[in-house]
Amino acid sequence: MAQDLDTIDARILDIIQRDASLSVAEIADRVGLSSSPCWRRIKRMEEAGFITGRVTLLDNFALGLNFEVMASVKLALPSRENLEAFESIVQDWSEVIECMTVTGAVDYMIHVVTTDMHAYDNFLRDKLLGSALVSDVQSRIVVRVSKRTTALPLGLVSDKLKSS
Known part of the structure; x- marks a missing residue:
């Protein structure tokens, strides 16, 4: 399925998985596209199931869930x-x-x-x-969390795309 992605798609996914609040224009600017083609790529990746949702991450400690x-x-x-x-x-x-x-x-x-x-x-x-x-x-x-991320290692997808 990753073969359906190109390196620009992988960059878009990496950007939005780290900050889903960015506008399409901001994402497009970061990957060197105009807004319309960037928006079409995002929609295509949603329809293909690469993007399954967008959420806001909360700080469990700030909320008293310690x-x-x-x-x-x-x-x-x-x-x-x-x-x-x-x-x-x-x-x-x-x-x-x-x-x-x-x-x-x-x-x-x-x-x-x-x-x-x-x-x-x-x-x-x-x-x-x-x-x-x-x-x-x-x-x-859990005594201490030394790393917590929801970001997938899309560099691995980019590496695979470069070698194909």
């Missing part, structure tokens, strides 16, 4: 039905900001954000362990 946990979740019975059921209930848990199926001794890694240890304990007891689907949870409290 407690983060990475939790390994093991299901009691990892059947197709139970995997789908767990993935469905996680959608309703606002504390879970990421849920990923993983390989190895556990079934999922979830990233939980909440206000404090007590709120996490309530989440753990009432929601995670309260679900008959879950047999084990191993929690890792």
